[in-house]
Amino acid sequence: MTSPLVWRISRESARLIGYKCTSCGWVSFPERKRTCKRCGAAPAEFEELQMKPFGKIISFVIQHRLPEGFQTPLPLAVVEFDEGARVYGEIIDCRPEEVQVGLEVEADLRVMYEENGLDIYSYKFKPRRGSA
Amino acid sequence: MIDFGEHFSMSLEDMIEEAYLNAIASVDKGLDPKEIEAAWYGTVYPAMGNSGLVLSHATGLFGIPITRVENACATGSDTFRNACFSVAAGLYNVVLVVGAEKMHDEPGGLLQRADLKRLWMGRGVTMPAFFGLRATAYMHKYGITREQVALVSVKNHHNGSLYPHAHLRFECSVEDVVNAPYVSYPLGLYDCCPVTDGAAALILARADIATRYTDNPVYVLGSGLATDSFVRGGDLTNFRASQNAAKQAYETAGVKPEDIDVAEIHDCFSITELISYEDLGFAEPGQGVKLLDEGHVHLGGEKPINPSGGLLAKGHPLGATGAAQIAELYEQLRGEAGPVQVKNPEIALQHNVGIGRFATGSVGCVHILGR
Structure with missing residues (x-):
């Protein structure tokens, strides 16, 4: 459920x-x-x-202290989608040093956590590479 | 107020009781508890249930209206604000305001609010992260370094080392701040306020009868409160909630930022104080560091800010914080602030900016006090 x-x-x-x-x-x-x-x-x-699953990083932090279940250090950003919506998101598939203000990112559907045996999916963000 | 710190031996009600007794004892010409007609009680975590009953049990005040207020880190100041309305409306002559927070009874603490099992809102966004996101944006836009932001911590820890009620009473250097372990990069341990228990109580009386209680009253000149959310847009280098609260407070008081002689402002993190200089009109956008470089906001400066050591050194027991700031400014305006007394202040400003709604928005509250 x-x-x-x-x-x-x-x-x-x-x-x-x-x-x-x-x-x-x-x-x-x-x-x-x-x-x-x-x-x-x-x-x-x-x-x-x-x-569209595209946006850019408005600001970010590298999280070193988080509740159980998170892996640290974890880059966490305010992402603004190209259409203007603003969200918090984890930045994945890159080294923390690559994360910067203005970086273009792509939303990627991932497992966020498990609840009652069910995988809950949502988006994390990875740097937009190549085809952009 | 009571000494802020790690009060493992005191319950929430023990702290409130002590703050209440201290407040009554501080009334120059005396106050009979029976004269208190109503009370407002601010706390964020309902450690002993979420009603006003905690205040009754802590003080022995039963049978009168007691209202509990919660409004993020502006809880203490919004509690005071609501009590002011009752007196200004002519409903009561004398009322009590208490802000208190027991931060050490729950080992998990505030961290748990950044729960993994959440989508979008608040997921992984701890309080240091919310303000750290501001720090990154501010430093990026204005080319400010961590060393420059650290000047806030250095100043406030110096003040805190002198202030008897402060939780952390040691000094630190820029090197200490920038070399401390990261909590939420770019914020390190000394960029963050500690986890602190505390309580503060205030007695509020109608202005035209205040001299029954003291020949040296402090007046509430202005007040403001506003909210904002990061989803609305803007560049994350300021807090519009603070700006709007300040605008309301300056307008009701009929004063300008340059009229403020001393201020207790919200430095839950070093960056928060820097940004708040600008939100409160003490500096132009991006120019806040100048106030630190020039010593303008230091204890001996033209406009001392956080002579108490601020939240960084004094501690930040959420519901108590705003009420304690007002108690400190009361002492400053009466010339009773001892080792951290600033020179002859006439107008003082109190400010909180808190975060709410799973770290998506902010609540700003500002009061202006005068002799």
Whole structure:
């Protein structure tokens, strides 16, 4: 069984579906909202938006102290998708020294943790290489 | 307030009791507990349940309204703010404000809030990470080094070494700060406040009757409170919650940043104080380090900031922090701050910026006090 917390956002989270405010352009992800968190429109009109798995690092830290289950040192970043949505994300498939502000990254579906014998998937981010 | 520190031998209620007794004893012309008509109680972790009843049990005040307030790291100051409203509205003559936090009873502590079993919000984002993300963005945008950010820790640990209520009473150097183990790069151990137990109590009375209790009252001139979220955009080099709270406080007080003589501001991490200089209008964006380089914000400077040692040295018992800052500024304005007394201050500023909603946003709170 998936926790309600995860289940509520499962469609948007897994498919990278965002919601764009038609008055100011702010993008809500992964939660579907009825009011805009940037311009305050209430009710706001949102358009469903299929985001691409691409973005860039706005800022980052290298985590050295984390709860059980995480491996450290762990690069953790604020990532802004090309469509504007902002999220926290783990940076993978690179050395911590490669992580920098402005680095272009690609969202990659990974197992995040296990709950009641079920693998819970979501996105981590890896440097965008080659084909970009 | 009580001495901040690791109070394994004291319960949450023991700490509140001591802070309350200290506050009553500090009233120049005396205060009968029966004169207290209502109380506000701020705490973040409901170590003994989440109602106002803890304050009743700690103080013996039953049968009067007691409200518990929680608002991230601005809990203590928002508790005070709500008590101010009741007095300003003319509902009560005398009320009590208590902020308290027991940080050492739970071995897991705040770290557990960055739980692995969470998607997007807060996953792996500890408090040092939330502020570390600000540090990286700030240092990147303005070309600031870790050594420059460390000047905040050096200043505040110096002040804390002199301040009797501080948890950590030692000095440190820039080298100590930058060579300490990383907690959340770019923040190391001495860029972070310690884990601290504490409590602070304040007595608030209507301005027109304050002289019944003291000939030397301190007045609340202004107050502000605001929230913000990182998902709204912006470059992560400031806290709009602080900026908006400060704007409200300056406007209600009718004063400007340059009028502030002394301030206790939120330095949960070194970078937080640096950014807050700018959010509070003490420096232009990217120029905060100049205040440290020029000694402007040091104990003997023009605008001493965190003479108590701040959260970095004094400690940061979440719910107690804002209330303690106000208690410290009360002493500063009355000339009673002993070894950390600044020269003849008339207007003081108190500031908190906390994080909430699984580390996605911030809460800013600012008060302005005057003689």
